[in-house]
Amino acid sequence: MLRVGVIGTGMIGQDHIRRMTSVLAGVTVTAVADVNVDTAAAVGSSVGARVHESGESLILDPSVDAVVVCSWGPTHEQYVLASIAAGKPVFCEKPLATTAEACLRIVEAETAHGRRLVQVGYMRRYDTSYRALKAVLDTGQLGAPLMMHCAHRNPSVPGFYEKEMAITDTAVHEIDMVRWMFGEEITAVRVLTPRRSGNGGDLQDPLLLLFEMADGVLVDVETSVNIRYGYDIRGEIVGENGTAALGSLSPVRVRLGGQAADPVPVDWRERFLGAYDVEFQEWIDALRLDGRPVGPSAWDGYAAAVVSDAGVAALRTGERVEVALAEKPKLYDVEVPA
Ligand SMILES: NC(=O)c1ccc[n+]([C@@H]2O[C@H](COP(=O)([O-])OP(=O)(O)OC[C@H]3O[C@@H](n4cnc5c(N)ncnc54)[C@H](O)[C@@H]3O)[C@@H](O)[C@H]2O)c1
């Protein structure tokens, strides 16, 4: 049984605790921590987990074999570095850290440790639709991929959401997804700003991002984060001979009142429910096998942060910004299955 400690018991922390305590196999949640001690105490007592006053003391708890970090992005670096220092595997929700420099510090600490400990929560790699799309691409039947059209739509975002977050917090999922989908790096980013939606207040919303991939594939990503109607994630690959797109939004089609409709998910929890389950089960199984995660690595977290930073620079300047990655350490050379 893998004994897990969860730092951050907010929305996604509670959702991951629910799946680890009532859906998945081979795992138990033994400890929780949150700066909001009341939330931590309520969540901890509901699952019989010890409540720690700090993330650092949770990491050092001998009843914690592995750590899950679900606190706010700016706090990720300290907990991931403390987990590496303690030699414990750590699953960190995206983003790995909020700057490329911080991500690089994590890469360097893990490389010095000499063995992978870090996995980043890029769950799209585990989603049935994205896996099916990649399977079609990998058959080669579409011919060479030329373009991919993506849309990332949220019904609304919290008040603290700033315009850069459309890239660093939202489109960062597409950044990781296309690196995985095409098996190559993004080399340059452009950001266009259409007419502003009245639903977002002062926020520049929507954005249109353009990614150039190393072999010439061009990816466009629409981020609309106040689009009200629901949580809608789209992706279509255009190849030389045909196209392939993510399937229907919904497992059910409703015909009612003279209309036929696919219900739209309300948020990421509903849309990626199955993906999070598979992501965590595979993480748990890999750690139980030999203590080493095999999913999205600290290097993937770093690469996504560098592209995000280039996107933010492109948004500020209106220019095309090239992406410059550090040299990839050998630790990350092994192909990951997801
Ligand atoms: N993979 C996904 O699709 C996905 C979905 C949602 C959120 N996330 C990521 O998960 C993280 C949390 O998001 P959320 O929506 O649950 O936010 P949230 O605000 O609901 O929860 C975050 C929690 O972290 C706690 N916290 C803040 N600073 C802390 C610290 N220093 N130590 C311990 N706890 C601290 C807060 O008190 C809060 O309870 C973010 O990084 C976000 O980007 C990922």
Ligand SMILES: O[C@H]1[C@H](O)[C@@H](O)[C@H](O)[C@@H](O)[C@H]1O
């Ligand atoms: O933190 C959330 C989460 O990562 C969701 O998957 C994404 O759709 C949102 O835009 C983002 O704010």
